[in-house]
Amino acid sequence: MAKELIEGNVAIAEAAIRAGLEAFYGYPITPQTEVLEHLSWRMPQEGRVFLQAESEIASINMVYGAACAGVRVMTSSSSPGISLMQEGFSYIACSEVPAVVINVMRGGPGLGNVQPSQGDYFQAVKMAGHGDFHMIVLAPASVQEAIDLVVLAFDLADKYRTIAMVVADGAIGQMMEPAELPPMRPVRRPEERPPWALTGAKGRKPNIITSLYLGAETLERINLGLQAKLRLIASQEVRWSEYRTDDAELLLVAFGTVGRICQTVVREARAQGMRVGLLRPITLWPFPVNPLAWLAGRVRGILVVEMNAGQMVEDVRLAVEGRCPVYFYGRMGGVIPLPDEILPELKNM
Amino acid sequence: MDADFSIPEGMELVYKRPDSLTPAHTHYCPGCTHGIIHRLIAEVLDELGVRERTIGIAPVGCSVLAYYYFNLDMAEAAHGRAPAMATGLKRVSPDKVVFTYQGDGDLAAIGTSEIIQAANRGELFTTIFVNNAVYGMTGGQMAPTTLPGQRTTSSPTGRDVETMGWPIKMAELIAVLPGAAYVTRQAVLDVPTIRRTRRAIKLAFQTQLAGLGFSMVEIISTCPTNWHMTPEEALNWAKEHMLAYYPLGDTRVSDSVRALM
Numbered sequence: 001m002a003k004e005l006i007e008g009n010v011a012i013a014e015a016a017i018r019a020g021l022e023a024f025y026g027y028p029i030t031p032q033t034e035v036l037e038h039l040s041w042r043m044p045q046e047g048r049v050f051l052q053a054e055s056e057i058a059s060i061n062m063v064y065g066a067a068c069a070g071v072r073v074m075t076s077s078s079s080p081g082i083s084l085m086q087e088g089f090s091y092i093a094c095s096e097v098p099a100v101v102i103n104v105m106r107g108g109p110g111l112g113n114v115q116p117s118q119g120d121y122f123q124a125v126k127m128a129g130h131g132d133f134h135m136i137v138l139a140p141a142s143v144q145e146a147i148d149l150v151v152l153a154f155d156l157a158d159k160y161r162t163i164a165m166v167v168a169d170g171a172i173g174q175m176m177e178p179a180e181l182p183p184m185r186p187v188r189r190p191e192e193r194p195p196w197a198l199t200g201a202k203g204r205k206p207n208i209i210t211s212l213y214l215g216a217e218t219l220e221r222i223n224l225g226l227q228a229k230l231r232l233i234a235s236q237e238v239r240w241s242e243y244r245t246d247d248a249e250l251l252l253v254a255f256g257t258v259g260r261i262c263q264t265v266v267r268e269a270r271a272q273g274m275r276v277g278l279l280r281p282i283t284l285w286p287f288p289v290n291p292l293a294w295l296a297g298r299v300r301g302i303l304v305v306e307m308n309a310g311q312m313v314e315d316v317r318l319a320v321e322g323r324c325p326v327y328f329y330g331r332m333g334g335v336i337p338l339p340d341e342i343l344p345e346l347k348n349m
Numbered sequence: 350m351d352a353d354f355s356i357p358e359g360m361e362l363v364y365k366r367p368d369s370l371t372p373a374h375t376h377y378c379p380g381c382t383h384g385i386i387h388r389l390i391a392e393v394l395d396e397l398g399v400r401e402r403t404i405g406i407a408p409v410g411c412s413v414l415a416y417y418y419f420n421l422d423m424a425e426a427a428h429g430r431a432p433a434m435a436t437g438l439k440r441v442s443p444d445k446v447v448f449t450y451q452g453d454g455d456l457a458a459i460g461t462s463e464i465i466q467a468a469n470r471g472e473l474f475t476t477i478f479v480n481n482a483v484y485g486m487t488g489g490q491m492a493p494t495t496l497p498g499q500r501t502t503s504s505p506t507g508r509d510v511e512t513m514g515w516p517i518k519m520a521e522l523i524a525v526l527p528g529a530a531y532v533t534r535q536a537v538l539d540v541p542t543i544r545r546t547r548r549a550i551k552l553a554f555q556t557q558l559a560g561l562g563f564s565m566v567e568i569i570s571t572c573p574t575n576w577h578m579t580p581e582e583a584l585n586w587a588k589e590h591m592l593a594y595y596p597l598g599d600t601r602v603s604d605s606v607r608a609l610m
Contacts, residue, residue, distance in 0.1 A: 023441045049440045053433070054466040061430040061463070065406070065437030068424045073437070091427050198422040198438065200445055202401035208416045210407075210425035 003178040008143045008168060009034035011179055012076070012102055015150040017042055020185040021100075022071035023049035025062035027081060030114040031170040032104035035076040048187065056081035060088030060101075067097035068209045070197025071188060072154055076102035078170075079120050080111065089163055090129030094211035094222070096229075098157035100150070101135075101165045104173035107334035115334020116170035116257060121311035124167050125285045132223055134230055136164040136237065137284040141260040144179040146172055149282070151182055160233055161196075167284065169307065171257040171336065233286060240288035241280045242295075244270065248277025250346055251295055253316050254305045255281045258337060262305055265339045269346055276346060284312070289319040296323040301349040305342055306330045325349070367391035369400045371420045380573040380580025382537045383411060386479060387418050389543070390448070393551045394421070397558070403446040404438060406431040410452035411485040429460025432467035435474040446557060447474040454484045457493040457517045464523070464565075471528030471562040475553045478519060481570040482591060489575030493517045496594055501575070516594060520567040524600035530562030532601035536569035536592065538584050545597075552609060561605045569595055 006014070013035045016024070024043055026036045036052065043050035049066075053059040059075045066073040077085065082103045092099050103124065107117040124137045136156050140146035146168055153164035193199055198207055213219040243263055245251065250269075254262040259280035269276040279295060281288050296302060301324050304313040313328045320326055329345045331337045356362050366372065369391035377383045394400050400421065407415040409428035416423035426434045431449035439447040456464050456478050464476065483501055484490040490503040494516045498507040508516075520534040531553055535546035546568055553564035569591050571583035578586060602610070 023437065025437060051436070051440060054462060057430070058433040058436075058463055058466065061427065061433035062437030062440075064426075064430075065424070065434035065439075066441045067437075068434070069404075069438050069441045071441045073441070087427055088430075095424075198404045198424060199442070200402035200404060201420065201422050206416075206420060207422045208424070210416060212413060212425055 003180045005176055006143060006179050007034060007174065007176045008146055009104065009173040010038045011143045011147050011181070012150050012166070012168070012173070013038035013042065014181055015147040016074050016100070016154070017046060018182045018184050019151045019154040020072045020187050021048065021074055021154070022187045023066045023073045024075065025051050025053050025059045025066070025073070026075050027053050027056050027059050027077065029078045029081045031106055031173050032076050032078045032102065034173070035102060035104070056084035057088070060085035063099050064088055064092050064095070064097065067092060067099045068198045070193035070199065072158070074100040074102065076104070078104050078106045079108050079117070082120060082123065086129040089135065090131050090133065091211045092163050093129070093133035093135070094131065094226070095209050096161040097209060098161050099163050100153045100157050101163060103165055103167045105167060105169045107332070113334050114170060116307060116336060117334055118169055118256060118258065118307040118311070119332070120167065121284065121306070121308060124165055125287070125315070133226060134285050136160070136162060136233060138164065138166045139255045139282060139284050140166065140168055140172055141256055141280060143172065143175065143177045147179055147181060156237060160229060162229070162233070167256070169257050170334070237283060238286045238288050239282035240291055241282060242291070243278040243280070245277035245279060245295055247275050248295070249275040249300045250277070250349055251299045251302045252276060252278045252305060253281070253292065253302055253312070254278070255284060255312060258305050258307055261337065261339060262342065265342045265346070268339055268343060274346060281312070287315045287319065292316060292319040293321065293323065296320040299324055301325045301327060303327045303329060303345055303349060305337055307336065308332060367395045369394040369403070369420050371418055373417050375418055376414060377411065378574040380571065380583060381411070382481070382570040383479065385537045385543060386477065386568055386570070387415065389547045389550050390477060391419065392547065393554055394446070396551065397554055399446045399554070399558070402444065403448070404442070406435050406438070406447070406449045408449070408451040408455040410455050412450055412452060412479065413486065415450050429455050429458070430463055431455070432460065432463040432472070432476065436467050436470070436472050439472060439474050443473070446554065449474065449476045451476060451478055452485070453478070453480045453482065453492045453494040457519050465526065468523045468529045468563040468565065469526040471530070473557050473560055473562070475557045476565040477550065478565055478567040479570045480519070480567055480595065481572040482516070483572050483575045485572050485575055496590055518595060520565070520600045523565055528563050529565065529601050530603040531556040531564040531606045533599040534567040534569065534595060534597050536587070536597055538569065538571070538588050542597070552606070555609050556606050559605070559609060561603060569597070
């Protein structure tokens with residue numbers, strides 16, 4: 001298929017359809033509403049389920065219900081709406097059903113604004129809900145990568161029976177650029193629904209999907225199983241990209257839109273004779289600990305740049321373990337850090 | 350046990366556990382009416398021949414473990430969210446029979462948004478709403494359905510409607526929504542009310558099977574443990590006080606449902 005000029009949010013929605021999305025439940029919120037709007041006409045066109053829910057709380061629980069039926073299901077929201085979904089994330093994680101969630105992040109806290117932000121890093125990576133669990137968190141830096149990661153999110157969610165979240169920010173969601181959509185994959189036929197799904201106990205024992213385990217030892221056993229799965233994901237599914245790290249003396253670490261900005265910073269810094277490289281985590285969870293630790297032993301210092309008060313920088317410091325100094329530069333409230341601001345920070349290192 | 354059970358010559362089997370129930374012993378307190386309601390649902394599902402394509406959603410509350418007692422595919426919802434879960438599930442499984450089983454705290458407090466919106470959309474699932482005027486599982490706190498003056502552990506001097514609001518009449522509230530096809534309030538306080546409840550549950554599932562709209566059966570029930578009464582006292586108290594506030598009968602029967610009756 002040829003490249004076409006496509007808006008990030010529309011690309012995310014259409015990529016989900018191509019990945020075999022069978023049902024979408026969502027609620028309008030800026031800056032992701034185009035995902036909902038696109039699916040509102042495309043899903044019925046494909047004979048699939050679209051429903052505008054009464055709230056994000058209802059959305060995620062509709063997702064939970066459809067996930068229990070063993071179909072590919074998704075919801076989409078932005079920061080305040082994601083906060084409302086956190087109860088549902090926890091239930092879905094413990095129940096081990098697959099679901100995909102899009103978070104087109106906006107400025108916070110509170111109602112904040114509708115400008116691009118990365119203020120939900122902690123929420124996505126560290127505290128998606130109550131109890132011990134992680135979501136797989138994928139962070140695109142372009143419209144094309146958003147498309148690719150949405151498709152990957154469905155495959156990973158199915159493979160590990162877990163939630164996969166794609167965290168974009170308002171800039172990715174709203175920008176238009178040339179991108180190529182994947183070919184259409186068919187939706188799962190009813191007889192292809194997985195054996196654990198709720199399809200009616202015909203000729204088999206009933207399937208039960210629950211997150212309630214009243215005995216302490218029983219619940220610990222469930223948790224140990226979840227942790228083993230998370231360790232497997234952490235060992236298999238780490239993704240990141242590196243840019244000019246081979247001879248780098250200074251390393252930038254940034255994700256999403258800021259990762260893309262920092263690519264420009266690397267070019268400008270090198271034009272001024274500084275040997276700068278970039279590591280851009282693509283999976284925020286699992287975090288690319290090992291490649292970062294390895295690079296940390298080879299550079300003079302690391303500068304983490306984020307659109308928040310300093311969230312991923314904590315994971316960078318954990319990975320670096322003091323091998324080199326780690327600095328931070330961030331903007332908040334929806335302000336996008338520009339190369340002209342980041343370059344002086346590099347020079348001060 | 351069932352497999353080995355043979356009927357002595359000259360006798361016939363007149364009563365047995367419905368296929369839609371498991372042999373599990375329930376955790377319910379002595380005198381609790383959940384067991385009766387479980388059995389009625391199971392009998393109806395057996396009678397309609399839909400056990401193998403029925404999916405139930407259990408609530409948070411005393412019936413949180415209902416999935417151990419129904420011999421059906423089941424999921425356990427977050428508190429109040431069963432109608433949203435049932436919506437998501439039914440929309441991708443239109444050939445299945447889906448029901449939620451919810452208590453008064455679950456449906457009439459934390460889950461009011463989900464039940465009203467699902468009913469208003471005319472979702473094609475059935476809700477069994479058990480109203481015993483108290484939060485049972487957490488130990489007898491005031492519910493949205495607790496009667497005026499009724500003492501609970503969180504309204505120790507009795508529910509004061511001036512500060513705590515009035516008990517919510519859900520069957521009347523849901524009945525005004527265009528998407529609701531069949532809404533009724535029944536009880537399980539004696540044999541006649543139990544028999545009428547069974548008929549209502551059957552009509553509710555028939556409403557769903559015919560695709561006529563949302564259906565809900567509110568069932569006036571008892572909680573002897575948290576009411577601090579014997580089972581018999583609880584039944585009598587419910588008849589005297591609950592039925593005075595919550596009148597029994599249909600609150601919404603659409604024309605197409607009436608044709609089924």
